[in-house]
Amino acid sequence: MKKLMTGNEAIAYGAYLSGVRVGAAYPGTPSTEIMDNFSRYPGVHAEWSPNEKVAMDVGIGAAYAGTRALVSMKHVGVNVAADSLFYVSYTGLKGGLVLVSADDPGMHSSQNEQDNRKYARFAKLPMLEPSDSEEAKQFVGIALEISEAFDTPVMLRTVTRISHSSSPVELSEEEPPGAPPEPPLYERNPGKFVMVPAYARQRHPVVEEKIKKLAEYAETLAINRIEPGDDTLGIVTAGSVYQYAREVFPQATFLKLGMVYPLPEKLIREFASRVKTVLVIEELDPFFEEQIRLMGIEARGKDIFPMIGEFSPTLIRQCATAAGIIKETPAQAEAAAAVPAPVELPIRPPILCPGCGHRGLFHVLREAGVLVLGDIGCYTLGSAPPLSAMHTCGCMGASIGVAHGVAKAGVKDRVVAVIGDSTFFHSGFHPLINVLYNESNVTVIITDNSVTAMTGHQQHPGTGITLQKKKTAAVDLEKLVRSIGFSQVDVCDPYNIDNLAKVLEEHLSSSQPSVIIAKRPCVLYTREKSTPPTVDPDACVNCGVCLELGCPPLMQAEDHVTIDPILCNGCGLCIQVCSSEAISR
Amino acid sequence: MKKVDILMAGVGGQGTILASNILSEVGLELGYDVKKAEVHGMAQRGGTVESHVRWGEKVYSPVIEQGEVDILLGFEMLESGRWSAYLKKDAVIIINRYRIPPPAVNLGKARYPSEEEIESTLKSGSQNILWINATEIAKELGNPAMVGVVLLGVLSKHLGGAEDVWLGVIKRMVPPKFQELNTKAFLAGRQI
Numbered sequence: 174m175k176k177l178m179t180g181n182e183a184i185a186y187g188a189y190l191s192g193v194r195v196g197a198a199y200p201g202t203p204s205t206e207i208m209d210n211f212s213r214y215p216g217v218h219a220e221w222s223p224n225e226k227v228a229m230d231v232g233i234g235a236a237y238a239g240t241r242a243l244v245s246m247k248h249v250g251v252n253v254a255a256d257s258l259f260y261v262s263y264t265g266l267k268g269g270l271v272l273v274s275a276d277d278p279g280m281h282s283s284q285n286e287q288d289n290r291k292y293a294r295f296a297k298l299p300m301l302e303p304s305d306s307e308e309a310k311q312f313v314g315i316a317l318e319i320s321e322a323f324d325t326p327v328m329l330r331t332v333t334r335i336s337h338s339s340s341p342v343e344l345s346e347e348e349p350p351g352a353p354p355e356p357p358l359y360e361r362n363p364g365k366f367v368m369v370p371a372y373a374r375q376r377h378p379v380v381e382e383k384i385k386k387l388a389e390y391a392e393t394l395a396i397n398r399i400e401p402g403d404d405t406l407g408i409v410t411a412g413s414v415y416q417y418a419r420e421v422f423p424q425a426t427f428l429k430l431g432m433v434y435p436l437p438e439k440l441i442r443e444f445a446s447r448v449k450t451v452l453v454i455e456e457l458d459p460f461f462e463e464q465i466r467l468m469g470i471e472a473r474g475k476d477i478f479p480m481i482g483e484f485s486p487t488l489i490r491q492c493a494t495a496a497g498i499i500k501e502t503p504a505q506a507e508a509a510a511a512v513p514a515p516v517e518l519p520i521r522p523p524i525l526c527p528g529c530g531h532r533g534l535f536h537v538l539r540e541a542g543v544l545v546l547g548d549i550g551c552y553t554l555g556s557a558p559p560l561s562a563m564h565t566c567g568c569m570g571a572s573i574g575v576a577h578g579v580a581k582a583g584v585k586d587r588v589v590a591v592i593g594d595s596t597f598f599h600s601g602f603h604p605l606i607n608v609l610y611n612e613s614n615v616t617v618i619i620t621d622n623s624v625t626a627m628t629g630h631q632q633h634p635g636t637g638i639t640l641q642k643k644k645t646a647a648v649d650l651e652k653l654v655r656s657i658g659f660s661q662v663d664v665c666d667p668y669n670i671d672n673l674a675k676v677l678e679e680h681l682s683s684s685q686p687s688v689i690i691a692k693r694p695c696v697l698y699t700r701e702k703s704t705p706p707t708v709d710p711d712a713c714v715n716c717g718v719c720l721e722l723g724c725p726p727l728m729q730a731e732d733h734v735t736i737d738p739i740l741c742n743g744c745g746l747c748i749q750v751c752s753s754e755a756i757s758r
Numbered sequence: 759m760k761k762v763d764i765l766m767a768g769v770g771g772q773g774t775i776l777a778s779n780i781l782s783e784v785g786l787e788l789g790y791d792v793k794k795a796e797v798h799g800m801a802q803r804g805g806t807v808e809s810h811v812r813w814g815e816k817v818y819s820p821v822i823e824q825g826e827v828d829i830l831l832g833f834e835m836l837e838s839g840r841w842s843a844y845l846k847k848d849a850v851i852i853i854n855r856y857r858i859p860p861p862a863v864n865l866g867k868a869r870y871p872s873e874e875e876i877e878s879t880l881k882s883g884s885q886n887i888l889w890i891n892a893t894e895i896a897k898e899l900g901n902p903a904m905v906g907v908v909l910l911g912v913l914s915k916h917l918g919g920a921e922d923v924w925l926g927v928i929k930r931m932v933p934p935k936f937q938e939l940n941t942k943a944f945l946a947g948r949q950i
């Protein structure tokens with residue numbers, strides 16, 4: 174029987190079938206649904222760790238104990254987890270360990286489009302890359318076998334179009350292996366697991382040997398396969414790009430790589446000898462191309478296809494046509510010639526939801542005219558017009574450290590850091606201690622909507638609920654911040670604009686570092702809604718102040734503003750900002 | 759087995775994901791190979807959303823190529839207007855007559871295009887345009903969130919497949935307390 178699954182669902186299913194018992198992750202698009210789905214299988218422990226490094230260490234611990242483990246994160250999460258990834262490459266493990274890196278070419282929901290295939294080469298460990306959901310399921314099992322056979326963590330790389338695309342997956346008739354009858358026996362072996370220099374020096378040659386053996390193994394691995402076709406063109410590719418290329422070059426010979434590192438040199442040589450031209454089609458960096466060239470094989474690739482952005486069948490066809498590799502069909506020529514009527518279609522960027530508590534905060538910050546060093550989450554949308562009240566956003570947890578640095582540089586501006594609750598638990602704590610320790614008068618605002626909203630409402634250490642929906646200890650932000658030594662701490666409701674503005678002014682005028690917790694649960698999560706207000710068209714002077722909130726239901730009509738009751742959440746911010754009292758419930 | 763490529767365009771929060779899930783399951787039930795692509799995350803916050811659903815004997819890419827769309831299902835007028843380059847010459851275009859102005863329009867910094875303008879840009883792709891008041895119909899049924907299922911009802915007439923198959927999938931995919939409403943919405947669309 175077949176079932177439609179996204180790549181993420183299939184990875185979770187594959188992990189369950191392969192007897193993975195411990196899963197750890199921090200949410201991040203496009204990886205999030207992997208752990209979400211895995212957590213629903215019986216007999217497993219699955220958790221949202223506070224950040225990716227913690228998740229990685231949790232997976233490593235389970236694998237050290239001899240239990241199969243799955244760790245998943247988005248591509249930039251691997252940057253956070255990298256320190257751990259590098260040591261576990263040296264130590265190896267006992268139970269299989271798979272790290273899923275979900276890359277995001279095209280940056281649908283990310284701050285960069287780094288190519289994480291390079292991590293495999295950098296950390297010296299094998300990497301597999303599936304090209305649909307069925308492969309996603311199977312490759313988890315293969316990765317775990319390789320992990321145990323070669324004593325190494327294995328990375329499984331997906332991209333947005335694998336993680337978030339659905340295709341049929343064969344359901345297994347067999348039951349997954351049950352829990353072991355005895356608790357796992359932890360074997361103490363300091364020479365292998367204590368990476369002090371003396372032991373680490375002994376491990377490095379083992380790592381180099383491991384990669385050599387894996388390269389030999391790659392020659393025989395069935396997921397690296399030649400698909401015979403016309404011998405004029407031989408295409409080397411992997412993952413989602415394989416699917417696009419198959420559409421555009423139905424006749425070509427393919428070398429489809431399931432293991433993208435280390436590469437099977439003999440197989441590549443044999444493939445190259447069979448075809449007239451070797452064409453490497455890969456998204457982002459010339460990862461295969463450079464290695465193939467190093468083998469002394471002539472290949473084309475990045476002279477034809479871009480290093481930037483996401484690929485698609487359309488893009489591959491356009492590039493290949495421009496390079497003269499394929500000819501344009503008459504239908505295509507005709508379609509290309511059909512110029513659409515020149516109509517301006519305004520863009521539609523993402524925007525804070527109606528009723529979002531972040532809106533009140535950014536309204537207040539804009540009015541105060543402060544410099545806002547920001548962070549990543551829904552609240553980053555406060556940087557967009559008309560709110561335009563966030564001035565930096567680099568990576569998770571950067572806000573507070575950057576604000577401290579800006580303050581230390583001695584700028585005239587009043588400096589505020591804005592960070593979400595989940596982001597604070599991820600990586601906000603250490604820079605916050607630094608503000609105290611190294612003394613700057615930065616005001617840190619934690620936007621506490623009591624959930625990880627951006628990635629689809631995951632729990633975190635402040636919510637008191639686990640991924641598997643059990644009640645647990647909740648870290649109280651206010652108590653935490655006070656306990657480390659902040660004395661000026663206020664908790665405010667960002668729906669109450671006047672009060673928040675007053676508190677902000679108090680904090681900015683004091684000379685000590687301080688924290689404001691702007692607390693208002695995410696309305697998309699609580700699904701709470703109040704009565705939408707209406708505009709009295711006669712009282713409305715059309716000043717546009719309410720429109721400056723950038724709230725979707727507020728719309729410009731002929732000579733006044735209207736509110737769409739379907740879209741409106743009834744938060745009442747517009748009532749507060751209207752100076753002619755034209756908006757009421 | 760003829761391949762069918764369907765593109766859904768709308769605004770985050772309009773229910774394109776449920777609709778594309780239903781459409782994919784129906785394809786599988788009718789014996790097709792099926793692939794579906796969509797993007798979650800940031801884009802859902804009131805931004806542009808697109809869903810690709812492909813039925814065929816054997817489907818490789820989950821993303822549809824330009825010039826290959828057989829049916830464009832537009833949940834919102836402006837979003838529908840963006841896809842003319844993707845349409846096959848005889849593509850069927852089904853558009854919900856409903857506007858969600860983007861921020862720049864609300865602020866008076868851009869103009870929302872007229873129905874005629876959207877038609878004229880789409881017509882460079884295909885002449886075959888069907889306007890549906892799906893949001894109105896959904897509102898009359900008591901829940902504007904039913905737009906997607908109303909549109910699926912319209913789509914079902916063009917795609918074939920027995921009514922039972924469609925309704926069976928819908929019932930399976932929505933919570934029990936919404937089954938009746940969804941059935942009504944689907945049939946209302948199918949009658950158009």
Ligand SMILES: Cc1ncc(C[n+]2csc(CCOP(=O)(O)OP(=O)(O)O)c2C)c(N)n1
Nearest residue numbers: 201250549550551552593594595596626627
């Ligand atoms: C290292 C890293 N991990 C994960 C992400 C994905 N991500 C972006 S914002 C965010 C969390 C936002 O939650 P919160 O701080 O509570 O803000 P909210 O969206 O709820 O306003 C996540 C997980 C990322 N960009 N970088």
